[in-house]
Amino acid sequence: MTKEPALSHQNIVAARRIIDPVFLDSPVLVSETAGLSLFAKDETDNPIRSFKGRGTGYFLAQDTGEGGTAGRNPLVTASAGNFGQGLAYHAARRGQSLVVFASVNANPLKIAAMRRLGAEVHLAGEDFDAAKDAARFYAHESALTFVEDGASAAIAEGAGTIAAELTEAVAALDAVYIPLGNGALAAGMGCWFKARSPQTRVVAVAAKGAPCMALSFLAGRPISSPDGNTIADGIAVRIPVPLAVDWLQGTIDDVVLVDDAQIIDAMRFAHRTWGRRIEPAGAAGLAAILAEAESLAGQRIATPLCGGNLTDPQIAHWLS
Numbered sequence: 001m002t003k004e005p006a007l008s009h010q011n012i013v014a015a016r017r018i019i020d021p022v023f024l025d026s027p028v029l030v031s032e033t034a035g036l037s038l039f040a041k042d043e044t045d046n047p048i049r050s051f052k053g054r055g056t057g058y059f060l061a062q063d064t065g066e067g068g069t070a071g072r073n074p075l076v077t078a079s080a081g082n083f084g085q086g087l088a089y090h091a092a093r094r095g096q097s098l099v100v101f102a103s104v105n106a107n108p109l110k111i112a113a114m115r116r117l118g119a120e121v122h123l124a125g126e127d128f129d130a131a132k133d134a135a136r137f138y139a140h141e142s143a144l145t146f147v148e149d150g151a152s153a154a155i156a157e158g159a160g161t162i163a164a165e166l167t168e169a170v171a172a173l174d175a176v177y178i179p180l181g182n183g184a185l186a187a188g189m190g191c192w193f194k195a196r197s198p199q200t201r202v203v204a205v206a207a208k209g210a211p212c213m214a215l216s217f218l219a220g221r222p223i224s225s226p227d228g229n230t231i232a233d234g235i236a237v238r239i240p241v242p243l244a245v246d247w248l249q250g251t252i253d254d255v256v257l258v259d260d261a262q263i264i265d266a267m268r269f270a271h272r273t274w275g276r277r278i279e280p281a282g283a284a285g286l287a288a289i290l291a292e293a294e295s296l297a298g299q300r301i302a303t304p305l306c307g308g309n310l311t312d313p314q315i316a317h318w319l320s
Contacts (some may be wrong), residue, residue: 012160022047063198089091109309183204207260212228285303
């Protein structure tokens with residue numbers, strides 16, 4: 001298998017020319033709140049209501065040679081829902097088949113969306129990491145290409161285009177808070193800020209009930225957690241991706257944890273302030289900003305609202 005290269009901000013520039021424009025140039029929502037200037041990059045107004053169309057699009061556009069996605073070979077992945085949607089969206093346009101493994105507890109809206117986009121979806125395991133084990137085994141037994149979110153430079157660099165657009169739209173950001181799941185979003189955005197806006201502090205935000213990537217960053221090595229107990233299914237990771245842990249060492253400055261109550265507060269803030277329905281994982285960065293607002297007074301702070309896939313019962317329960 002080919003070795004993944006270090007992340008490159010030049011590749012983020014290239015990604016902006018390759019990614020389907022429907023996923024690019026998302027709006028920046030603004031609020032003067034709690035004494036700080038808040039800028040939110042809204043990634044929910046696209047065909048899959050998530051930022052995942054960026055990294056998956058750039059990834060599938062690459063000719064990665066042996067062990068990669070060259071040609072139209074069938075693909076296998078694991079997903080809580082949004083990554084699978086992104087991969088399915090682009091694979092369908094390439095005439096490439098995709099099998100997605102999701103947990104038996106995955107969001108039914110996301111499962112239906114992946115199938116609607118053309119993916120064959122199998123439910124296996126009680127959580128995302130168990131589904132990933134099943135996907136990896138299936139790919140090995142079937143001699144198919146396994147695609148792991150967080151383990152490809154192109155996926156992270158595609159996500160990094162959000163940061164490139166932010167620095168064009170908003171001058172002199174003091175800090176950016178980025179949801180931390182598998183690590184591709186935080187590493188990709190952090191790569192851009194370190195190269196093009198080094199004065200901007202980069203903070204990754206994990207769920208308190210799924211802290212493995214935060215613990216791994218602090219330790220400088222992969223550390224698993226016993227479970228991923230959080231409403232934020234998109235960042236409910238308990239087994240870290242080693243390559244992403246390595247990338248984070250040079251792309252972010254700090255990690256913070258938010259609990260489910262803080263995430264719900266952020267979801268309600270986004271709905272009340274901008275009329276946006278943000279799913280829990282997509283609101284993690286905003287949750288940390290609101291929780292730390294007093295210490296951030298007078299600063300210019302940004303975050304991506306990186307997913308908006310909620311079922312009607314979830315909307316009624318969390319946003320009421």
